Amino acid sequence: MAILRDSSTIAVADGTATVHGWVQDTRNLGGISFVTLRDRYGTIQITLPKKKIEPALFEQLTKLPRESVVAVTGEVKESKQTSLGLELIPTFCQVFSTAASPLPIGVIDKVNVEMDTRLNSRFMDLRKPEIRAIFELRDIAVALISEAMRSEHFINVATPKIAATGAEGGATLFKVDYFGKPAFLAQSPQLYKQMLMSTGLDRVYEIGPAFRAEHSNTVRHVTEFTSFDGEFCWIDREEDVMTMIGKVINYVLAGLKERGAKQLALLGKDIRVPELPYPVLTYSECLKMVQDAGLPLKEGDDLGTDGEKIVGEIMGKKGIELYFIAEYPEEAKPFYIMVKDGTPYSYSFDLDFKGQEISSGGQREHRYDVLVARMHKKGLDPADFEDYLAAFKYGMPPHGGWGIGIDRFIEKLLDLPNVREAILFPRDLNRLRP
Numbered sequence: 001m002a003i004l005r006d007s008s009t010i011a012v013a014d015g016t017a018t019v020h021g022w023v024q025d026t027r028n029l030g031g032i033s034f035v036t037l038r039d040r041y042g043t044i045q046i047t048l049p050k051k052k053i054e055p056a057l058f059e060q061l062t063k064l065p066r067e068s069v070v071a072v073t074g075e076v077k078e079s080k081q082t083s084l085g086l087e088l089i090p091t092f093c094q095v096f097s098t099a100a101s102p103l104p105i106g107v108i109d110k111v112n113v114e115m116d117t118r119l120n121s122r123f124m125d126l127r128k129p130e131i132r133a134i135f136e137l138r139d140i141a142v143a144l145i146s147e148a149m150r151s152e153h154f155i156n157v158a159t160p161k162i163a164a165t166g167a168e169g170g171a172t173l174f175k176v177d178y179f180g181k182p183a184f185l186a187q188s189p190q191l192y193k194q195m196l197m198s199t200g201l202d203r204v205y206e207i208g209p210a211f212r213a214e215h216s217n218t219v220r221h222v223t224e225f226t227s228f229d230g231e232f233c234w235i236d237r238e239e240d241v242m243t244m245i246g247k248v249i250n251y252v253l254a255g256l257k258e259r260g261a262k263q264l265a266l267l268g269k270d271i272r273v274p275e276l277p278y279p280v281l282t283y284s285e286c287l288k289m290v291q292d293a294g295l296p297l298k299e300g301d302d303l304g305t306d307g308e309k310i311v312g313e314i315m316g317k318k319g320i321e322l323y324f325i326a327e328y329p330e331e332a333k334p335f336y337i338m339v340k341d342g343t344p345y346s347y348s349f350d351l352d353f354k355g356q357e358i359s360s361g362g363q364r365e366h367r368y369d370v371l372v373a374r375m376h377k378k379g380l381d382p383a384d385f386e387d388y389l390a391a392f393k394y395g396m397p398p399h400g401g402w403g404i405g406i407d408r409f410i411e412k413l414l415d416l417p418n419v420r421e422a423i424l425f426p427r428d429l430n431r432l433r434p
């Protein structure tokens with residue numbers, strides 16, 4: 001009999017039930033023994049009063065190594081001593097898998113284990129409810145994003161992840177051998193989602209993998225991340241894009257608070273849904289804050305990890321966690337961003353969350369001639385972007401959009417110390433396994 005239960009109920013028929021799970025712990029107290037069985041939803045106590053249990057079954061259950069996988073059938077009894085309020089007195093046990101010992105890492109041990117060691121045995125690390133909670137919340141966030149985007153009439157698209165050209169600069173391209181021809185793993189869906197703007201599919205979004213050959217080992221960079229991209233037509237300015245992001249993120253935050261309450265409680269986290277619109281700082285204002293704090297940055301420089309942190313601390317003191325940094329200089333942004341005519345600034349922005357960039361976006365250059373001129377200025381050869389440029393030649397509406405790193409969003413949301421904590425099997429400069 002398969003039993004499906006949530007956190008507080010267990011299906012019981014005629015006073016008996018079968019529960020499946022991992023043997024988390026066994027305690028032998030002479031006349032009585034206890035086995036704690038764990039599944040996705042929690043634990044249940046299997047109680048074995050020695051005199052009332054068949055000796056072979058007693059022996060089988062109490063000798064099982066930790067983390068073995070079993071199904072136990074027995075009589076369900078109320079029990080005030082257990083967190084579930086129930087215990088199971090077993091009559092039958094089926095062992096599906098006996099765990100080897102010692103375990104690579106413990107599941108319930110309180111000792112601090114380095115992240116790298118945990119990631120090496122990620123399957124075991126994920127048996128901890130507080131680690132699984134991160135990914136349950138991530139799942140809820142992704143569902144909420146789709147709901148929010150659909151309600152704004154965006155359609156979900158899937159763009160190629162193997163491409164002939166990169167979109168975000170040559171330094172972070174992963175080259176692959178495509179039947180003898182050079183190809184690249186997609187750094188973002190940028191070029192394709194923009195091409196779609198010329199088709200009449202005027203609002204699109206994608207949640208998919210992005211690959212960047214990041215050579216630096218930081219807590220915020222990995223080589224494979226999940227990007228939530230949106231792009232839409234008929235905008236007047238980048239403010240329209242910022243308004244859309246604010247709406248979507250607030251929907252996600254409010255939804256997480258409600259649907260993820262159990263997981264948030266387990267992690268001891270609360271979510272604040274900020275007021276709309278999110279504050280907008282200019283790049284120049286931020287540069288000044290950062291310079292005043294002693295960082296030797298000059299106009300045009302990326303604020304970088306340290307600069308973003310300084311701005312985050314200043315905003316944090318005002319109780320602000322999410323804010324835009326707008327009007328970046330043209331040189332700090334890619335070729336496809338629209339530039340304010342006659343100024344060095346662009347219609348671009350980053351969205352920062354607790355002192356870390358989680359998104360960048362803006363209004364795109366939709367005028368063919370200007371776009372080609374921008375490519376030349378950036379030292380790019382328009383011939384390398386032939387397919388992309390073709391979509392701009394025959395009628396392209398004004399448009400804009402964004403890319404949000406889902407991993408970084410979850411990292412900052414839950415105050416995790418490293419983006420890798422929000423990724424099941426992270427990939428970085430030093431990690432290709434498991």
Ligand code: ATP
Pocket residue numbers: 168212214220221222223224225227357358359360403404405406407408409419
């Ligand atoms: P950074 O300056 O932090 O390296 P970026 O400017 O290269 O980021 P964008 O190209 O603007 O990033 O990408 C949009 C978003 O995608 C980022 O705000 C971030 O959330 C996510 N992202 C980009 N690169 C990475 C990465 N290597 N690892 C994790 N997330 C990333």
